[in-house]
Amino acid sequence: MTDTTAQPKSRRESLWLKVGAPLAIGIVVLVAWETMVRVKEIPWYILPGPLAIGEAMIRDWHMLWPSLVNTLQVTALALIVAVLGGFSLAVLFASARWIELSLFPYAVILQVTPIVAIAPLIIVYVDNLTMALLICAWIVAFFPILSNTTIGLNSADHNLLDLMRLYGAKRWQVLWFIRVPGALPFFLGGLRISGGLALIGAIVAEFVAGGAGSGSGLAFRILEASYRLEIPRMYASLFLISGAGIVIFLAFTALNHLLLRRWHESAIKREG
Amino acid sequence: MPPLVTLSGVAKRFPNGTLAVDRVDLAIEAGSFVSLLGPSGCGKSTILRMIAGLIEPSTGRIDWPGLPEATRAGGHPELGFVFQEPTLMPWASVAENIRLPLRVSGASKAEADTRVDEAIRMVGLEGFAKSFPRELSGGMKMRVSIARALVTRPKVLLMDEPFAALDEITRFKLNNDLLALWQQHKWTVVFVTHSVFESVYLSNRILVMSARPGRIVEDIAIDAPYPRDDRFRVSDAYGDLCRDVSRSLHQAIAA
Numbered sequence: 001m002t003d004t005t006a007q008p009k010s011r012r013e014s015l016w017l018k019v020g021a022p023l024a025i026g027i028v029v030l031v032a033w034e035t036m037v038r039v040k041e042i043p044w045y046i047l048p049g050p051l052a053i054g055e056a057m058i059r060d061w062h063m064l065w066p067s068l069v070n071t072l073q074v075t076a077l078a079l080i081v082a083v084l085g086g087f088s089l090a091v092l093f094a095s096a097r098w099i100e101l102s103l104f105p106y107a108v109i110l111q112v113t114p115i116v117a118i119a120p121l122i123i124v125y126v127d128n129l130t131m132a133l134l135i136c137a138w139i140v141a142f143f144p145i146l147s148n149t150t151i152g153l154n155s156a157d158h159n160l161l162d163l164m165r166l167y168g169a170k171r172w173q174v175l176w177f178i179r180v181p182g183a184l185p186f187f188l189g190g191l192r193i194s195g196g197l198a199l200i201g202a203i204v205a206e207f208v209a210g211g212a213g214s215g216s217g218l219a220f221r222i223l224e225a226s227y228r229l230e231i232p233r234m235y236a237s238l239f240l241i242s243g244a245g246i247v248i249f250l251a252f253t254a255l256n257h258l259l260l261r262r263w264h265e266s267a268i269k270r271e272g
Numbered sequence: 273m274p275p276l277v278t279l280s281g282v283a284k285r286f287p288n289g290t291l292a293v294d295r296v297d298l299a300i301e302a303g304s305f306v307s308l309l310g311p312s313g314c315g316k317s318t319i320l321r322m323i324a325g326l327i328e329p330s331t332g333r334i335d336w337p338g339l340p341e342a343t344r345a346g347g348h349p350e351l352g353f354v355f356q357e358p359t360l361m362p363w364a365s366v367a368e369n370i371r372l373p374l375r376v377s378g379a380s381k382a383e384a385d386t387r388v389d390e391a392i393r394m395v396g397l398e399g400f401a402k403s404f405p406r407e408l409s410g411g412m413k414m415r416v417s418i419a420r421a422l423v424t425r426p427k428v429l430l431m432d433e434p435f436a437a438l439d440e441i442t443r444f445k446l447n448n449d450l451l452a453l454w455q456q457h458k459w460t461v462v463f464v465t466h467s468v469f470e471s472v473y474l475s476n477r478i479l480v481m482s483a484r485p486g487r488i489v490e491d492i493a494i495d496a497p498y499p500r501d502d503r504f505r506v507s508d509a510y511g512d513l514c515r516d517v518s519r520s521l522h523q524a525i526a527a
Contacts, residue, residue, distance in 0.1 A: 157359060159355045159357065160359055160361065162321075162326050162353075163353060163355075163359065164376065166324055166325065166351060166353055167373045167376045167377065167424075168376070168377075169376045173375075173376055177361075177372065177376070181363045181364070184363065262363075262404050263363045263404050264362070264363075
């Protein structure tokens with residue numbers, strides 16, 4: 001605090017490190033990749049270089065874009081249902097211990113059973129493909145929100161709870177004034193994990209659906225391209241999936257920062 | 273005039289078998305400043321929490337003959353409670369923290385705004401209404417906590433070692449401010465502390481407690497006149513009183 005010029009400088013440094021350093025690594029890797037492909041004369045149907053992949057991305061954009069939109073729609077819908085379901089169930093768990101004790105093991109079972117193993121069954125039973133994909137994505141996305149929010153709702157300051165009792169607060173008031181705001185950092189942490197998981201769930205389900213999912217999302221594009229040995233398009237689809245995941249993560253990180261920056265330790269920059 | 277609150281034959285045994293408080297008989301007059309003084313773990317906080325209605329006595333009873341019948345049922349709008357930690361909501365501004373009891377009781381917005389402003393002025397936090405707890409010092413957080421206890425205009429203020437975690441300078445300042453507010457508003461204060469000096473400075477009655485099980489072993493009147501200020505803190509009279517109370521406390525610990 002004594003040296004006022006030191007702070008902006010260190011902030012510039014941290015920004016450079018945060019954005020510049022990973023960017024530099026990325027560029028180095030891409031250049032090395034392209035050079036290796038060219039020097040070793042690796043054919044494009046074995047390993048295309050970044051430029052060939054970029055070319056495929058532009059050439060096939062008319063089919064990749066609708067697939068991306070499709071996958072993102074499933075992801076977003078699954079996430080919304082996971083948030084609503086996970087949050088409501090967490091509130092239910094927090095309000096009655098016996099409900100938590102009797103239901104939580106089943107939530108765990110749902111979480112630990114690999115989605116690839118459940119997906120074929122869901123696709124057999126559910127006629128509507130979009131609905132089947134949605135269910136798969138929801139199954140993997142909802143647990144982190146449920147479990148994190150439950151912990152958050154239960155970690156309210158005991159003295160604050162006593163205070164609420166002293167003032168004769170009703171259950172919903174304790175929940176709404178004390179427990180829910182206190183659970184926000186936990187919920188947002190869960191949301192950040194679930195965002196990525198919803199995307200993974202949607203992709204995995206598409207893979208399992210395979211040919212049945214004709215005209216659907218990015219995973220189907222990868223399958224289709226692999227049958228035709230269109231390796232550059234496989235990579236292009238892969239990059240779009242990773243890109244979507246990164247955007248989801250960054251969006252929730254920004255939301256986290258926006259909501260917590262005034263009060264929660266995790267979002268506050270330390271001085272010095 | 274009947275006493276404000278009476279404890280008759282009150283004992284508290286916790287589920288793990290510990291007898292925290294035993295055979296406490298006590299009457300507290302309205303408008304008095306009473307300190308419960310004793311070593312850590314002597315059950316003084318337990319007595320305070322029983323008076324607050326946060327825990328039930330195992331035996332005996334607590335009555336409020338000094339309060340009108342209607343206010344005794346349900347929650348206790350007549351009580352304000354200040355914990356050892358500030359116990360604020362970290363996600364809410366100073367004003368929102370102080371407003372909490374009024375939100376619970378469903379006061380109108382206009383009424384709540386007036387009361388919150390009033391409470392902020394009482395504890396000298398003007399200009400900090402929009403600050404967040406983490407931006408405040410320990411002493412200021414405690415002021416917010418006191419303002420929240422005062423915002424319902426309680427008749428009784430229960431304080432559980434509120435200044436124990438503060439540095440001495442801040443603690444003296446808050447002692448003075450608390451005394452000034454008490455003289456102005458004439459609430460009843462029940463103050464838990466393990467500091468002889470603090471209890472003598474603040475109260476007109478000190479209840480010395482012994483530990484295991486917690487019992488009240490001595491009831492000392494402190495007759496020094498109010499207003500008390502920093503001159504009282506360095507006076508011979510204050511020194512003598514502290515020595516007497518200290519001796520009682522040592523006897524209570526040795527017993």
